[in-house]
Amino acid sequence: MPKTLYDKLWKEHHITTLNSGESLLYIDRHYLHEVTSPQAFEGLAKKDLTPWRLGANIATPDHNVPTERGDSFNMDSIDDEISKIQVVELDKNCNRFGIKQFDITSNNQGIVHVIGPELGYTLPGMTIVCGDSHTSTHGAFGCLAMGIGTSEVEHVLATQSLKVSKLKNMHVRFDGKPQSGVTSKDIVLYLIGKIGTAGGNGHAIEFSGSYIDSISMEARMTICNMAIEAGAKVGLIAPDKTTIEYIKEHSNLEDDLFNRAKDHWKTLVTDKDAAYDKEIHIDISAIKSQVTWGTSPEMVVDFDANIPNPDNAPEEKKKNIQLAKEYMGIGSAEKLTDLKFDKVFIGSCTNSRIEDLREAAQAVKGKHIADTILEAIVVPGSGMVKLQAEAEGLDKIFQNAGFIWRDPGCSMCLGMNPDQLKPYERCASTSNRNFEGRQGNLGRTHLMSPLMAALTAINGTVSNPS
Amino acid sequence: MKLQGNELQINGIIASIDRDNIDTDQIIPTEYLKSIKKFGFEDYLFDGWRYLDDGKLGVTKDQRQINEKFVLNISPYDKATILLTRDNFGCGSSREHAVWALRDFGIKAVIASSFGDIFYNNCFKNGVLPIQLSKEQIEDLFKLSQDTIKEISVSLDAKKLSIGDIEYKFLVEDNLLERIIYGLDDVDITLQDKELIKDFESNRIKNKPWIFAND
Numbered sequence: 001m002p003k004t005l006y007d008k009l010w011k012e013h014h015i016t017t018l019n020s021g022e023s024l025l026y027i028d029r030h031y032l033h034e035v036t037s038p039q040a041f042e043g044l045a046k047k048d049l050t051p052w053r054l055g056a057n058i059a060t061p062d063h064n065v066p067t068e069r070g071d072s073f074n075m076d077s078i079d080d081e082i083s084k085i086q087v088v089e090l091d092k093n094c095n096r097f098g099i100k101q102f103d104i105t106s107n108n109q110g111i112v113h114v115i116g117p118e119l120g121y122t123l124p125g126m127t128i129v130c131g132d133s134h135t136s137t138h139g140a141f142g143c144l145a146m147g148i149g150t151s152e153v154e155h156v157l158a159t160q161s162l163k164v165s166k167l168k169n170m171h172v173r174f175d176g177k178p179q180s181g182v183t184s185k186d187i188v189l190y191l192i193g194k195i196g197t198a199g200g201n202g203h204a205i206e207f208s209g210s211y212i213d214s215i216s217m218e219a220r221m222t223i224c225n226m227a228i229e230a231g232a233k234v235g236l237i238a239p240d241k242t243t244i245e246y247i248k249e250h251s252n253l254e255d256d257l258f259n260r261a262k263d264h265w266k267t268l269v270t271d272k273d274a275a276y277d278k279e280i281h282i283d284i285s286a287i288k289s290q291v292t293w294g295t296s297p298e299m300v301v302d303f304d305a306n307i308p309n310p311d312n313a314p315e316e317k318k319k320n321i322q323l324a325k326e327y328m329g330i331g332s333a334e335k336l337t338d339l340k341f342d343k344v345f346i347g348s349c350t351n352s353r354i355e356d357l358r359e360a361a362q363a364v365k366g367k368h369i370a371d372t373i374l375e376a377i378v379v380p381g382s383g384m385v386k387l388q389a390e391a392e393g394l395d396k397i398f399q400n401a402g403f404i405w406r407d408p409g410c411s412m413c414l415g416m417n418p419d420q421l422k423p424y425e426r427c428a429s430t431s432n433r434n435f436e437g438r439q440g441n442l443g444r445t446h447l448m449s450p451l452m453a454a455l456t457a458i459n460g461t462v463s464n465p466s
Numbered sequence: 467m468k469l470q471g472n473e474l475q476i477n478g479i480i481a482s483i484d485r486d487n488i489d490t491d492q493i494i495p496t497e498y499l500k501s502i503k504k505f506g507f508e509d510y511l512f513d514g515w516r517y518l519d520d521g522k523l524g525v526t527k528d529q530r531q532i533n534e535k536f537v538l539n540i541s542p543y544d545k546a547t548i549l550l551t552r553d554n555f556g557c558g559s560s561r562e563h564a565v566w567a568l569r570d571f572g573i574k575a576v577i578a579s580s581f582g583d584i585f586y587n588n589c590f591k592n593g594v595l596p597i598q599l600s601k602e603q604i605e606d607l608f609k610l611s612q613d614t615i616k617e618i619s620v621s622l623d624a625k626k627l628s629i630g631d632i633e634y635k636f637l638v639e640d641n642l643l644e645r646i647i648y649g650l651d652d653v654d655i656t657l658q659d660k661e662l663i664k665d666f667e668s669n670r671i672k673n674k675p676w677i678f679a680n681d
Contacts, residue, residue, distance in 0.1 A: 020640075024663070028677050035561075039502065042504075123676060149584060149588035158656075197487055197554060414491075433558060
């Protein structure tokens, strides 16, 4: 029977079918960070267990870490005592159990979903889990990758496996050439606007089409990263030439092993006649830059379109639109272009890779942020991204334009470190969630591409990127 | 297996929040994820809606400015054991803390027309039952719970809930339900299949050695 890519990955990792009807899947790679792991390590210790396969685990602190560190910073330098405990706890647990960690002083520290691929720990065909919903990012390499809860983190540490029920298959095909100024972030926001944040619930989404074929691994990671915002905990793209070139550059596999692996990776494609449970086909050539106006990623419109009016909305949507507009302080503004912004955040596991920073830097080169912008920060996703950007002079371009150049971490995507919005501040953000209070209590988040965020810093408002 | 008390029947007050897409950041904001404990989250449930001021981990309810209009601050809903909401409850972040906060507050079941996938899984590991009903049934429940009826009863073994004269059957996989009823620990159960995992792993090392190249 013809199989989808998801079916093949499922079969390859299938250990057994349990009496419960669930399956036990073998887990190849497990990423850990400081927030969702302490209780899992505690559980492991209480049961007197040790990690099943040490080498499967890679850890780094990212959510809590301050992004103004400079040289000679270490764990003890973290001002927030509670954040410090969590970072110290990860360090202790990694040392205690012997897990490889890129600690806060390492040049390779960074957002776990940025460092995994760039250090070659993410390889096509792997099952990858992490106590973080944006683990879907790694699906860009043809991995079965998904976010899990802390109980499951403990389960994976202890058993190298996960109990799961099979998801349904959804296929999203993006064909066409993007308009000038339209990026992968715009494309995935557009999809979420179309199918909603519950549109992918219960499904693994495979992305394909001429647009996907044409884009870089960085852009593909942005799309798979946001699959979870469409409700799908798994996003997938079949490995191709672009994938294999990336792996060749980033992994340290020896030639004969790499070539053997490559032969296998080429088989990780959906068979010609395989059936999906749901199919969506989008011509991306008509898509404009997308910006969210509300408090859910599905509340998104073309940057120059009218913000929905609850009076004209379907009955079941009215209340949600009204609540979101109130929270966001939209007032009488009809369009996003009418809103004045206070802060700009370029970063997060969605958009902090070198290509994102290049796009943003290009847009601000020789210009300066608007007087009305209180703060614009650029937070590279990893130590390696930071070094690469500095080697290309991007840090200087940003700094000359009035941006602050930071050290790697999750930063203002969720404001677990000091990078937070103050109440009612309006932020142009390249992150993934515009939920109430996500970037700080009562803060107002508008999701957009790095290019659009950079232009918003310069103009003080959302503007035409083309 | 030891049967824990009260698990076959959940009786109590139903509190409702009339919103779609309540994400796990609303159920428990990021600040409280700094805890390294698995318990003690009751005061932080729906923090952004429940209080008027900005909270910090360690600051308890009696030190906060209460939002008197929020349902869980209004008697008798402050003792609610069942939560009624709309579509896609628990979407977003994978934080299991969201379920811990519901559990610590005393919520034993959440009724919605759909749930975020990761949240749904996390519920069963912590004794919280997610009950999925149709949008029409949810609409009816909203009407009923806003009138005089505030008590609801859920039978786990019969997979049905009763409010007043009305009864709804719901679907939930038996194996998931058993985790709640018996308080099963997945790690212990899976380790019974240790040999199967070992065999699988040995084959994989042989056939796909590149996966293990960094070990």
